[in-house]
Structure formats: C-alpha cells, structure tokens
Amino acid sequence: MRGEGVRKAIKGTRIVDDERGRQMLKIGDVSKQSGIGIEALRFYEKSGLLDKPSRTYGGYRVYEPEILERLAFIKRAQVLGFSLDEIKRVIEDARTGESPCDEVREIVRRRLEELDKRMLEMRRYRKELAETLEEWDAVGRAPGHICGLIEGSHIEHGMSKLKVGRRAKGRAHVHAVREGK
Numbered sequence: 001m002r003g004e005g006v007r008k009a010i011k012g013t014r015i016v017d018d019e020r021g022r023q024m025l026k027i028g029d030v031s032k033q034s035g036i037g038i039e040a041l042r043f044y045e046k047s048g049l050l051d052k053p054s055r056t057y058g059g060y061r062v063y064e065p066e067i068l069e070r071l072a073f074i075k076r077a078q079v080l081g082f083s084l085d086e087i088k089r090v091i092e093d094a095r096t097g098e099s100p101c102d103e104v105r106e107i108v109r110r111r112l113e114e115l116d117k118r119m120l121e122m123r124r125y126r127k128e129l130a131e132t133l134e135e136w137d138a139v140g141r142a143p144g145h146i147c148g149l150i151e152g153s154h155i156e157h158g159m160s161k162l163k164v165g166r167r168a169k170g171r172a173h174v175h176a177v178r179e180g181k
Helices: 002-009 018-023 027-034 038-047 067-079 084-095 101-139
Strands: 054-056 061-063 162-166 172-176
Touching (some): 018 054, 027 038, 027 061, 038 067, 038 084, 084 101
Antiparallel strands (some): 054 061, 162 172
C-alpha cells in the first residue's frame, strides 16, 4: 500500500527499489560533484534542462551518473553566454536527433554582434567620463545643492544607456542596456 501512495504522488516518474537507489546519485551527491546548488538542480528539472530523476520508494530523487555530463554541458554553455532558454532549445534539438550545431553557431554570432555594440557604447561612455573627470580636475570644487560637479555634468551616454549593477563580492560593474531597440 505504501508503495502505491508514492507512485500516485509522483506519477510519471520511474520508481527504483532501495538497492538500485543506493547505487545511484542522490541530489546532494549531484550537487557536491557538480558544484551546482540543490535548488538550481530542482529548477533545472522543472524547466526541462534535466530529465525527471528516478525516485526511491521513500521519494528521494536519484540520478544516473550521466547527469554530471549534462550539468557540465549546461555550465559550459552558460560560460559561453547561452541563456537557460537557449540551452534548453539546444538540448531539445539533440533529444529529437537533430544536430543543434547550426543553431549554436547562430546564437554565438548574435552574441558577438551584441557584444560589439555594447563595447562601442562602453568606449563612448568611457571617453565622455574621462573628459568629464578632466574638466572636474580643472575646476576642483563646485558649489551645488549636494555636489556641483555632478549637478553641472552634461554626459550624454550616462545612466539612460548604461545600467550599473552589483557583482559578487561587492564589485560594481557596468553593462550596456539597449533602449528601444
């Protein structure tokens, strides 16, 4: 009776006996070996990046060792700049027997074009910022409500074109944001 309850609770999921389950990887093992957090693994499963894992009669997720290869692929694709949706499409193409390589090249081609545009915007912004600093160095201090230097600045490619965010370990970074394009 207990086993039937588990089967209903996780309909469509393969149930493995406890002996087989001990031979497979539990979610914590997968997390440790892959360096990917448990919540991220669950998210990848829900979003279709990972196949549904088998379950033990006790309801524990258990994975075949091949899951580590899939996770390594996902991590490599992310390093290359692929979004999770793009990675999912590539995986789905491979599942259907199609080679995703043409799509992969096209995604990278588009990413390079986006980077070239952002780098151009960043170079313009850097030039304007450097010119502004040079002017401020010549002025010294300027009266104003808070800081006259900022209040009197005339940068064209400021925050409307560039978004400033926070990175890990508190380092600020700047990245371009396309407006209306």
